[in-house]
Amino acid sequence: MNERPVPPLPRAALWALLFLAAVFFALPLVWMLATSLKPETQAASQSLSLLPDPPSSALRHARDNYAAVWTDPSIPFPLYLRNTLVVAVLAVMGTTLSSAFVAYSLSRVPWRGRSLVFGTVLVSMMIPFPVLMVPLFVLFRRIDDTMLALGLPPEHDWLRFIGTLKPLWVPAWFGGAFNIFLLRQFFMSIPRELDEAARIDGCGHWTIFWRVIVPLSRPALAVVALFHFIYVWNDFLAPMIFLTHRDQFTLALGLQMYQSKAGLTPWNLLMAASTMVTAPVLLLFLLTQRSLVRSVAGAGLKE
């Protein structure tokens, strides 16, 4: 397979293309980082330098900029980080567990109607969120109104949806179409003999799921959890619609508020804030790069 000789003509063209691509894809992120290392006057200037002048001041400016963002009293980033993590942990737990249950049903339990249910999983992957956001908003409002009508006073916050973090993680406990699809494909590759043997030993579905399927599917489950974590961390539209109080905002919303407050945020601080929101995702990616890229590639091809 690797014996194919490289065609002689396009070598130079190949490197030119790759060089341009590297600049196009990497430079925006490099420039974000570079801007966050400069003082305000040097960030908003015609300079093309990656480092401030003098370069040795980069660390000092970085410390000043990041500290200024982190401690800004009008946009409490530490609180937004906490909110984001709360949503992410609850949503990741919910979608991983429930998607695995559903995938088990669709791959291991033979029952009438299961291909129909699998069909609904495939179709629903095509439905865009903006189509659903209006009725979902109304649905959550209705639940809140019903609670009020039943005589539950509004301070029973744990039952309310709008203005709380719940709309962002409760639906995750009902399985995600893409996650179910991914896990089903993976479960199908586990040899049937394993659960047959367990069944002969008298195990039911519950035991087979936890003792056979889950231990063998750790990489796939980790990929689902990772994808969903990144999805929650990056999501903007749903938090913007469902969160009404500033102290419940997530990082993505906080970043937008930080930019739009009076439109006066200096570029070096805005890029420091953007770096802060981006860095955790990229670090997570670096740590898990191999399995992540492989699974993305596989998802488009199987079946």
Added chain:
Amino acid sequence: MARRDAQLGAGLLWASPWIAGFCLFLVAPIAVSAWYSLTDYPLLKPPVYVGLENYRALLNDDRFWLVVRNTALYGAAVIPLGTLLSLALAAALATPGLRGSRLFTALVYVPTLVPMMAGAMIWLWLFNARFGLINVALERVGVAGPNWLEHGAFAIPALVITALWSVGQMVVVYITAINEVPASLYEAARLDGMGAIRRFLHVTLPMISPAVLFSTVTLTIASFQVFVMPYVLFRNERGQRAAGDVYNLYLYDNAFVYQKFGAASAMAWMQLVVVLTLTGLMLLASKRLVHYRGGTP
């Protein structure tokens, strides 16, 4: 069959989270919004049936046609350009024995992981007319850069550039597909005297066509959904700039700014019909164009 029926209860039970969620968070909202789209619904008052009035009003609405035009233009540029760019990158990165191809692939993929909002901030800064990197760099080579975000003619091109920045997922899918093409086919093509470009067009492309179809459908749906980037690049206290206005921003404004949930639902339904029709058409077309290994799929 007896065994299948015996397992019906277990199957339903294990699938129940999805079945409940599918009904509650998908079927019910879609059905309910069909009803809302026929009503005048300011949220605080109950919906009042108005027939097709919302649809009629939208079709006579200048902003509706503006966002349809802008979104269509955006899609018409992003879908072919994005597909061509990712195919070219994948073909280059899949070159056997290319040093550093893993690193390059990672570089191309990383922007897809950047939170949309952070990505939007970066492009807001890069496109800045005075101090943005793009115009400063253009000035160094003697070109006066345009005012990307204020000048109407550059709004959609700017959005398209930001979209091309995040084609990494498609590139990865294509690289994997190209690597799975049997080497014997290239051998045969070479014996037939085909050059590199003809081999790509006549061997690689037909063999990876299922992946291309999958990615094109995904990209088409995604380009309808563009929201965060135009929201950040073209919105201020006075509202959305017309040149950078898109379909889902108007839908959002209808619902959550003007409190017209009826009109917003009508827009959601029109979008749903268009997305499903396009997807269906593409899958139909694929029966003729796409090559599945081992004969019929």
